[in-house]
Amino acid sequence: MELLSTAAQSYPILFLTYLVRPNSIQRVQNSTRFPIVPSLRMLEATCKHKRTLCLVFSLAAIIALPLVVPAERLPLKTYTTADGLVRDYVTRIVLDSHGFLWFCTPEGLSRFNGYDFVNYGVDQGLPHRAVNDLLEARDGTYWIATGSGLVHFNPSTKPGTGSNNSSSTSRAVSSPTETRFFVYHPGEGERAQTVNALVEDRAGVIWCGTDDGLYRLERTPGSWTLAFVNIGLPTGSRNDAMVSTFMEDRSGALWIGTASGLYRRSSDGRVEHLITNDELHSDAVRALP
Numbered sequence: 001m002e003l004l005s006t007a008a009q010s011y012p013i014l015f016l017t018y019l020v021r022p023n024s025i026q027r028v029q030n031s032t033r034f035p036i037v038p039s040l041r042m043l044e045a046t047c048k049h050k051r052t053l054c055l056v057f058s059l060a061a062i063i064a065l066p067l068v069v070p071a072e073r074l075p076l077k078t079y080t081t082a083d084g085l086v087r088d089y090v091t092r093i094v095l096d097s098h099g100f101l102w103f104c105t106p107e108g109l110s111r112f113n114g115y116d117f118v119n120y121g122v123d124q125g126l127p128h129r130a131v132n133d134l135l136e137a138r139d140g141t142y143w144i145a146t147g148s149g150l151v152h153f154n155p156s157t158k159p160g161t162g163s164n165n166s167s168s169t170s171r172a173v174s175s176p177t178e179t180r181f182f183v184y185h186p187g188e189g190e191r192a193q194t195v196n197a198l199v200e201d202r203a204g205v206i207w208c209g210t211d212d213g214l215y216r217l218e219r220t221p222g223s224w225t226l227a228f229v230n231i232g233l234p235t236g237s238r239n240d241a242m243v244s245t246f247m248e249d250r251s252g253a254l255w256i257g258t259a260s261g262l263y264r265r266s267s268d269g270r271v272e273h274l275i276t277n278d279e280l281h282s283d284a285v286r287a288l289p
Contacts, residue, residue, distance in 0.1 A: 084117035086110045096136045104131040109144065111155075120153075125181040127151065135198040137206060143217075144181075145195035150208055150217070150226065152182040186215040186226040191241075199246035201254060209243030214256060231271045234260050247288035257285030 080088050087107035094102040103110040108121030109131045122129050128148035135143045142153040157180040186192045192212035200206050206217040207229075214229045234240040237259075245257035252267040262274040262285045275283060 079112075079117075084110075084119070085112075086117070086119040086121060091131075092133055094134045094136070096142075097140070102134045104134055106130050109134065125179070127181070127183045132194075132196050133198045135200060135206065137200050138204060143198055143206060145198050145208065146183075147195075148193050149183045149185045150195050150198075152184070152224075154180055154182075184217075184224055184226055186210055187212065187228060191238075196243060197245050199248060199254070201248050202252055207246060207254065209246060209256070209258075211239075211242045213241045214243050231256065231263050231265055232273060233258060233263075244284075244286045245288045255288055257288050259284050261285065 079085050085103065085105075086109070087105040090103045090105050092104040094104070096102065099113075101112040103112065107129050108119055108124075108126060111118045111120075120126055126144070126146060128146040130147035131144055132147070133145035134153075135145075137143065142155065144151040144153050186195070186208060189212050192210045192215070194211040195208050196211065197209040198206060208215040208217060208226065213233050214231055215226045216229050218225045218227050233243075240258075240260045242259040243256055244259070247255040247257075249255060254265045256263040256265060260275075261283045264272040264274070266272075
């Protein structure tokens with residue numbers, strides 16, 4: 001028994017091979033690639049008469065297998081402003097269809113290709129230094145949520161072409177191709193200019209969460225429009241109407257995290273409001289899966 005235990009721990013792969021295909025031991029012994037110690041030959045002889053005992057000790061072989069695999073530590077690398085990141089504080093990370101990683105920060109936007117960072121800030125044409133979210137739409141266009149409006153981003157445009165500002169209805173769709181950044185301002189209120197979150201639903205509609213409620217990006221002939229969508233957000237407090245996060249479920253309903261609770265807007269426009277009395281720990285919902 002001691003021999004079996006020793007062999008199972010010292011040669012677990014060969015031991016397990018014998019249990020499954022006993023004849024394979026002889027082939028291994030005759031191979032010059034695997035030197036076999038005499039104890040393994042003794043193990044073979046013993047197991048011919050005590051096959052049941054060998055099966056019992058198969059558990060020892062299985063347990064011993066992980067012991068022969070050397071422990072490996074995954075490589076970890078910390079990236080900071082010293083490596084080119086626009087700021088150490090990152091609020092959101094987005095992976096696009098081209099394999100680029102985008103980092104949203106309070107000081108701008110960083111794109112990472114695995115080696116180098118490319119940064120976009122006010123100096124490059126963004127209307128505000130705070131970047132809260134980035135969305136790559138299904139049609140390949142990029143939209144940026146900033147502290148001063150919704151930005152259509154054309155990364156293929158040459159640097160230095162600046163940005164254009166627009167109300168929600170006054171500029172043509174072709175304009176974003178002429179500049180790197182093209183800004184759309186939802187509504188007229190100051191708080192609506194802070195765009196916190198973006199999501200594209202299964203119908204291709206882009207939704208914008210702002211400090212002053214929910215907006216929907218609508219494409220009309222020759223222009224984009226940001227239309228306000230009333231979901232019954234309260235207006236008593238300054239922050240009650242703040243929309244912080246989105247999620248679309250399998251049924252196509254849009255879940256909306258706000259400072260005044262969780263809202264569910266179904267595809268037909270019906271809205272359900274969940275508050276603390278419905279088992280939420282807090283009215284403020286800042287993140288959804």
